[in-house]
Amino acid sequence: xxxxxGHFALILGLAFALVLATVPLLxxxxxxPLWMDxxxxxxxxxxxxLALAFACLIYAFVQDDFSVKYVxxxxxxxxxxxxxxxxxxxxxxxxxxxxxxxLTLWTLAAALFAKQLPPTLKARMLSVLGWVAAGFIxxxxxxxxxxxxxxxxxxxxxxxxxxxxxxxxAIHPPMLYMGYVxxxxxxAFAVAVxxxxxxxxxxxxxxQTWTLIAWAFLTLGIALGSWWAYYELGWGxxxxxxxxxxxxxxxxxxxxALIHSLAITAKRGSFQAWSxxxxxxxxxxxxxxxxxxxxxxxxxxHAFSSDPSRGVFILVFLVVIVGAALLLFSARAHLVTQRxxxxxxxxxxxxxxxxVLLIAIMATVLLxxxxxxxxxxxxxxxxxxGAPYFNSVIVPLTVPLAxxxxxxxxxxxxxxxxxxxxxxxxxxxxxxxLIAFIVPLLLLPDLQxxxxxxxxxxxxxxxxxxxxxxQNRASKNSAGRVTERRRILGAVLAHxxxxxxxxxxxxxxxxxxxxxxxxxxxxxxxxGTTRFEFGGVIQKQEHNYLASEGTVKVYVNDRxxxxxxxxxxxxxxxxxxxxxxxxxxxxxxxxxxALGEKLDAQAWSxxxxxxxxxxWIWLGAILMALGALLALPSSRQRRQExxx
Amino acid sequence: MSPVxxxxxxxxxLILSAVGLAAFLLLxxxxxxxxxxxxxxxxxxxxxxxxxxxxxxxLVVNGxxxxxxxxxxxRFDLTDGAAKVTVEYRGILPDLFREGQGIIANGRLNAxxxxxxxxxxxxxxxxxxxxxxxxxxxxxxxxxxxxxxxxP
Numbered sequence: 001x002x003x004x005x006g007h008f009a010l011i012l013g014l015a016f017a018l019v020l021a022t023v024p025l026l027x028x029x030x031x032x033p034l035w036m037d038x039x040x041x042x043x044x045x046x047x048x049x050l051a052l053a054f055a056c057l058i059y060a061f062v063q064d065d066f067s068v069k070y071v072x073x074x075x076x077x078x079x080x081x082x083x084x085x086x087x088x089x090x091x092x093x094x095x096x097x098x099x100x101x102x103l104t105l106w107t108l109a110a111a112l113f114a115k116q117l118p119p120t121l122k123a124r125m126l127s128v129l130g131w132v133a134a135g136f137i138x139x140x141x142x143x144x145x146x147x148x149x150x151x152x153x154x155x156x157x158x159x160x161x162x163x164x165x166x167x168x169x170a171i172h173p174p175m176l177y178m179g180y181v182x183x184x185x186x187x188a189f190a191v192a193v194x195x196x197x198x199x200x201x202x203x204x205x206x207x208q209t210w211t212l213i214a215w216a217f218l219t220l221g222i223a224l225g226s227w228w229a230y231y232e233l234g235w236g237x238x239x240x241x242x243x244x245x246x247x248x249x250x251x252x253x254x255x256x257a258l259i260h261s262l263a264i265t266a267k268r269g270s271f272q273a274w275s276x277x278x279x280x281x282x283x284x285x286x287x288x289x290x291x292x293x294x295x296x297x298x299x300x301x302h303a304f305s306s307d308p309s310r311g312v313f314i315l316v317f318l319v320v321i322v323g324a325a326l327l328l329f330s331a332r333a334h335l336v337t338q339r340x341x342x343x344x345x346x347x348x349x350x351x352x353x354x355x356v357l358l359i360a361i362m363a364t365v366l367l368x369x370x371x372x373x374x375x376x377x378x379x380x381x382x383x384x385x386g387a388p389y390f391n392s393v394i395v396p397l398t399v400p401l402a403x404x405x406x407x408x409x410x411x412x413x414x415x416x417x418x419x420x421x422x423x424x425x426x427x428x429x430x431x432x433x434l435i436a437f438i439v440p441l442l443l444l445p446d447l448q449x450x451x452x453x454x455x456x457x458x459x460x461x462x463x464x465x466x467x468x469x470x471q472n473r474a475s476k477n478s479a480g481r482v483t484e485r486r487r488i489l490g491a492v493l494a495h496x497x498x499x500x501x502x503x504x505x506x507x508x509x510x511x512x513x514x515x516x517x518x519x520x521x522x523x524x525x526x527x528g529t530t531r532f533e534f535g536g537v538i539q540k541q542e543h544n545y546l547a548s549e550g551t552v553k554v555y556v557n558d559r560x561x562x563x564x565x566x567x568x569x570x571x572x573x574x575x576x577x578x579x580x581x582x583x584x585x586x587x588x589x590x591x592x593x594a595l596g597e598k599l600d601a602q603a604w605s606x607x608x609x610x611x612x613x614x615x616w617i618w619l620g621a622i623l624m625a626l627g628a629l630l631a632l633p634s635s636r637q638r639r640q641e642x643x644x
Numbered sequence: 645m646s647p648v649x650x651x652x653x654x655x656x657x658l659i660l661s662a663v664g665l666a667a668f669l670l671l672x673x674x675x676x677x678x679x680x681x682x683x684x685x686x687x688x689x690x691x692x693x694x695x696x697x698x699x700x701x702x703l704v705v706n707g708x709x710x711x712x713x714x715x716x717x718x719r720f721d722l723t724d725g726a727a728k729v730t731v732e733y734r735g736i737l738p739d740l741f742r743e744g745q746g747i748i749a750n751g752r753l754n755a756x757x758x759x760x761x762x763x764x765x766x767x768x769x770x771x772x773x774x775x776x777x778x779x780x781x782x783x784x785x786x787x788x789x790x791x792x793x794x795x796p
Binding site for chain 2: 234356360364367368371381382383384385386388389392393396397516517518568576577578579594596597599600605607
């Protein structure tokens, strides 16, 4: 009964989405304010119904209702409650429902907090969001209905893939989707502006707010995924250039460009068309990511299901939505463009160059991700493009990106003088170079060229940002000034976060030590002054799995530091084993030990890794997300500027 | 030419050369790092490139997994049902590596025709078959049927 309520709520949700998609738009055409106001009611109703549907699905999981196919395939009675709940979005159908739910949540938020926008623009924007929601709910109902019943009711479910029985998975997809789907607001905004045929620069503040929030979620979501892969897959890697990872990175890169482009539009009143194009592109890439992950065209950890009709539907949806938006853009972009003069050496130029670099990086990742798929689909060849491709193209592109990033802080809007820049920046340049040389000499085993480059870039970005903060320290105590200072602090924090991440990536990529060794009990293996002593393996039984648990005693300079307990688990409901690494985490380095296989009566193979600064990668991501939230324009600021 | 035009021309040239350079780097990296997939039959027919990395897929033949007692060296055969190739690997095999399982290995052939893998991939799902391997198995089967029909 509950399940049917959920199903019905979803169908009703589609009806509300269709109302949202059409009535406000007609209201704008016919100049009927009442029709336009329907948007708010429809957005509330749409969200309430989707939330009800989702709650019903969670209920089915908690109650072990195996008459529901989706529950029977992805849960069982042995699963702890928290994973029964997170199993709701652990596979295809449920994760799409989560996608739709989050979309309606963003739509609701946009409906409630868009008072600064003119009514026609708001109505059009919400209608566009309605179209997206309608498409997705239709997709769920037609191809991926999570409420489908089974005729043969099994007494026990098939269980959730053990890899996904983890707290990281419980929060990774909702975070990521909040980011992915949040880009729909900027997209809808862009389409609405094009329909409107004019763009006021103060609106850019509004779009920037929403993009920043979504970007913060996306950053955290990607970082969570990376962290989860690191401790859960047992390889000790934090990024694999797996197509699914790339799928989440693509919208992130373009959204980063979008935030900066919107900053120019808001501050200087130019780049309108470019901002709108980026907004369309960002959400297009979010949809592409959904297509890649959910259509089964990929062979990856994430692609558990495949059904061609699903892929076709999303592909058609993607082409229609993005195609229509791009057509609209090409027809009407000239209406919103304003030209403002700026000199070759100015903040505008640098931001534009960085935008171009970001797009180039995005194109590189896109090519590496799609090219093998396209060749395979056409039957030409089966090939894969490995990590070396991505590294060899993206690393050289990141160097100018980082240099311009630091330079951007020192330049002024419209015009800067080269001489002035030099006098201002030479101390930063000098200190950065010193850091890049001295840090490896003191703390790292040897001096490598790329380490020098990476550390220089990190120091350069962080120090230029801090210098900019110092220059902006003077303050009057008016309210607007307080907001401005908070935003400056946010920008500095976010860029410092990027510098921290860059340092982490550089050092962990170049100086990690990874060894696969064979050890019998009492035998040791040393990495530098750190000695790993294998203490043997014991068998353990837990609630829903059996585990072989190893003990590895870690000594530094022959003094005991800690015991690590890597596990090899076999879940009762499935026969597949999985690796649970033993990790000793510190800000300066991780010690990572994973059990391999049992080689004979005593000896095991062990994967032992020393990973310097790996925590900095995720720490940097957290700083970036926090910075983005600090940098939000205040609602007063947005309103004032609209009033002007 | 007016100064504005001139400026535009310079900008355009700058952008074009940057795009050109980027495209060059990209294609260079692309052609160096592409890895083609070959089935065991194709390797036996000599279709795989010598001295270059490629991906080899197939089923692990039952009873062929041999471990070196003193190191992490392991040898096993892969098959697509028609031809076998011996694979040598040093390191830890993935959790789901076992006899009869479909796997993919990255590496290259040595002088003796043994495939030296630097990476072995098995997917995290016990019912999963890499699509490339499924395709090879089917092709080998089809070829077998054709030869049977040709020689009645």
